[in-house]
Amino acid sequence: MNMTELPGWADWLVSSLIIIGALFALIGSVGLARLPDFMARLHAPTKSTTLGVGGVILGSIVYFSVTATFSWHELLITIFLFLTAPISAHLLAKAGLHLELKRVENTRDLRAQPNQYSDED
Amino acid sequence: MNKILPAPFLSLFLLVFWLLLQNTITPGLVVLGAILAVAIPLYTNRGRDFPATIRKPFKAIEYFFLLLVDILISNLNIAAIILMPSRRIKPALIEYPLDIVGEVPITVLASTISLTPGTITAEIRRDGRALMIHALNVDDHEKLIASIKQRYEMRLKEIFKC
Amino acid sequence: MLVFAVQFAFVAFSVALLLNLWRLFRGPDLPDRILALDTIYINSLALLVLFGIWHGTAFYFEAALLIAMLGFIGTVAAAKFLLRGDIIE
Numbered sequence: 001m002n003m004t005e006l007p008g009w010a011d012w013l014v015s016s017l018i019i020i021g022a023l024f025a026l027i028g029s030v031g032l033a034r035l036p037d038f039m040a041r042l043h044a045p046t047k048s049t050t051l052g053v054g055g056v057i058l059g060s061i062v063y064f065s066v067t068a069t070f071s072w073h074e075l076l077i078t079i080f081l082f083l084t085a086p087i088s089a090h091l092l093a094k095a096g097l098h099l100e101l102k103r104v105e106n107t108r109d110l111r112a113q114p115n116q117y118s119d120e121d
Numbered sequence: 122m123n124k125i126l127p128a129p130f131l132s133l134f135l136l137v138f139w140l141l142l143q144n145t146i147t148p149g150l151v152v153l154g155a156i157l158a159v160a161i162p163l164y165t166n167r168g169r170d171f172p173a174t175i176r177k178p179f180k181a182i183e184y185f186f187l188l189l190v191d192i193l194i195s196n197l198n199i200a201a202i203i204l205m206p207s208r209r210i211k212p213a214l215i216e217y218p219l220d221i222v223g224e225v226p227i228t229v230l231a232s233t234i235s236l237t238p239g240t241i242t243a244e245i246r247r248d249g250r251a252l253m254i255h256a257l258n259v260d261d262h263e264k265l266i267a268s269i270k271q272r273y274e275m276r277l278k279e280i281f282k283c
Numbered sequence: 284m285l286v287f288a289v290q291f292a293f294v295a296f297s298v299a300l301l302l303n304l305w306r307l308f309r310g311p312d313l314p315d316r317i318l319a320l321d322t323i324y325i326n327s328l329a330l331l332v333l334f335g336i337w338h339g340t341a342f343y344f345e346a347a348l349l350i351a352m353l354g355f356i357g358t359v360a361a362a363k364f365l366l367r368g369d370i371i372e
Binding site for chain 2: 020024036037040042076083085093
Binding site: 011015016018019022033043049050068069071076080087091092094095099 | 329341355
């Protein structure tokens, strides 16, 4: 351990960002383990984990900006994660629909023409 | 202007990305970054077959902050659903009719839906006029569709003018 | 306070990783496993960033960025493979 002492406000800010981020990431993973079917499980990691990691990275930005020189480059990871999370969610949803995975019984299908969505080219 | 900078926002984004990656700002790096920011869009412009222009940059920035707040709220919702003791969620597959056209606006809308409360875009209909959304817990799907339309799609329509 | 926060986060992310591993082994289908892998790389990236804070160095940033990029490409490739049975068409 080699952490520098922070001034009071920064200490609280970094600590709360890290704790909130860690909680969100944990909740996302609990959701991944606990929700009943694949489409529902898809919701938890794409939203909560991304935000959780975003919180930790924001904490890291504040920490390094206060202790060392002004440092923004961790922001790149956050931006990248927020850009890519919907894309991987979309691809995995497509894969799940393509393989026709089991859904929980109370899933309602409200599509007017379900046959218009298959991905046969 | 159009000859040298075919995609001004892409150039700006590349310059900012380059400076973030270097994590310092010195004149030399800015010049090098500017050269790259001009050269890369020029070189890749032939491959861009999806023209998109942001007509109202300030509206776009406002949209970005609205999205940020909504992502926070959506995470609280999801957390509540996950930690609910009962497992009785009401998932649904919803068809969302699109008003906007163009590949970039639809992509932005689909990503927005994926990042906000309890919904994920799963598929686009073959004719490109509707999205298929999976909602994690929904009682009234008409209300959900109306709220997405009014909150995001209208704004995107204004930003991209399409 | 910060020491406690970072220790708490270490524990939280480790538990999260264990849950992801459980889902990875449990399945039941291939998309579930890919989703678990996707979450694993995001969580381990956060652990790396935390490790950087713990040791007060910024050297782990590049590693975290690389994990983010390669992990995303891996997820896309695996999902593509499930969709088409082929990665590069």
